[in-house]
Amino acid sequence: MRDFDFLQPATVAEASRMLADLVDEVRVMAGGTALMLAMRQRMVTPTHIVSVAKLEALRGISFDPKHGLRIGALCKHSDVARSEIVQKHYPVLAAMAAQVANPQVRNQGTLGGNLCYADPATDPPGCLMAHGAQVVLGSARGERVLAVEEFLVDYYVTALEPDELVTEIRVPAPVPDSSGHYTRFLRTAAEHRPLASVSLVTRRDGALCREARLVVGASVAVPHRLARAEDFLRGKQVTREVAAEAAAIVAEDITPISDIRGSADYRRDMVRVVARRTIAGLFGVEGEPA
Numbered sequence: 001m002r003d004f005d006f007l008q009p010a011t012v013a014e015a016s017r018m019l020a021d022l023v024d025e026v027r028v029m030a031g032g033t034a035l036m037l038a039m040r041q042r043m044v045t046p047t048h049i050v051s052v053a054k055l056e057a058l059r060g061i062s063f064d065p066k067h068g069l070r071i072g073a074l075c076k077h078s079d080v081a082r083s084e085i086v087q088k089h090y091p092v093l094a095a096m097a098a099q100v101a102n103p104q105v106r107n108q109g110t111l112g113g114n115l116c117y118a119d120p121a122t123d124p125p126g127c128l129m130a131h132g133a134q135v136v137l138g139s140a141r142g143e144r145v146l147a148v149e150e151f152l153v154d155y156y157v158t159a160l161e162p163d164e165l166v167t168e169i170r171v172p173a174p175v176p177d178s179s180g181h182y183t184r185f186l187r188t189a190a191e192h193r194p195l196a197s198v199s200l201v202t203r204r205d206g207a208l209c210r211e212a213r214l215v216v217g218a219s220v221a222v223p224h225r226l227a228r229a230e231d232f233l234r235g236k237q238v239t240r241e242v243a244a245e246a247a248a249i250v251a252e253d254i255t256p257i258s259d260i261r262g263s264a265d266y267r268r269d270m271v272r273v274v275a276r277r278t279i280a281g282l283f284g285v286e287g288e289p290a
């Protein structure tokens with residue numbers, strides 16, 4: 001690995017100025033789980049690292065019934081999974097975070113780093129999108145707030161400007177009567193990363209679906225909200241057949257990636273299976289349709 005200077009700014013503005021001065025020569029580091037691998041493999045060779053570890057503004061988890069949840073970008077996956085606030089008000093997010101990777105990565109990797117790396121084979125982005133989450137970007141120039149779908153631009157590409165940091169993630173207050181489910185599919189039990197994921201957040205009355213937000217992740221370049229399947233579910237009594245039909249729409253409407261871990265056809269098929277199980281599981285109509 002190439003030698004580098006390690007910089008430790010004390011404020012977001014100071015970090016932002018360092019990033020603006022050094023531009024292509026610098027990388028931000030949070031937990032380092034993704035960055036150190038990339039540096040070891042010489043995929044990136046920065047001369048300077050800006051550590052965000054001392055930025056207090058990026059820490060903490062808090063909840064306000066009106067404004068919802070705030071998760072500091074430096075919170076680790078294990079912080080999100082163990083947070084009583086998240087468990088109480090956003091159980092799907094807590095359950096998702098508890099499944100990320102393995103204990104080592106959950107205890108070192110941050111939510112901000114996960115979003116900024118924009119690796120498709122990850123769990124939080126799709127689940128956050130299904131919750132209507134926003135990403136807060138800070139710099140010496142001020143702050144801007146983007147929906148997760150605006151922040152994630154493409155395969156490993158985000159809307160971050162060179163002088164910006166992700167400072168926090170905001171999730172709107174939960175809607176009454178809402179419930180949800182997150183399902184990840186692993187190709188083999190030995191693999192940590194999801195090959196496909198489906199996040200579903202609904203407002204429902206027993207089997208009657210009043211509203212649904214359905215997002216596919218991991219099998220697509222960036223998590224994708226499935227508007228046609230959401231419209232199909234809205235106002236319906238969900239049966240096994242309805243769940244299967246909605247899942248078929250989901251599979252039709254995605255553009256899966258194809259790589260060494262799975263072809264596009266395989267991923268499309270797995271997304272259909274995972275979507276059916278997720279919808280059927282949430283509405284208590286598990287099993288194959290007749």
Ligand SMILES: Cc1cc2nc3c(=O)[nH]c(=O)nc-3n(C[C@H](O)[C@H](O)[C@H](O)COP(=O)(O)OP(=O)(O)OC[C@H]3O[C@@H](n4cnc5c(N)ncnc54)[C@H](O)[C@@H]3O)c2cc1C
Pocket residue numbers: 027028029030031032033034035036037052073074099100101102105108109110111112113114115116117121122123124160164165166167192193194
């Ligand atoms: C073995 C392994 C298995 C994994 N399995 C999973 C999995 O199953 N599910 C899953 O979701 N993820 C998985 N991951 C990915 C893991 O979640 C991320 O590596 C981790 O969350 C990144 O956070 P970090 O703090 O370590 O980021 P870092 O490695 O420090 O940084 C990652 C990138 O984000 C940038 N960055 C970090 N923080 C900020 C910030 N606040 N503002 C601006 N830029 C920033 C860095 O410059 C870098 O480009 C896995 C990773 C490994 C190594």
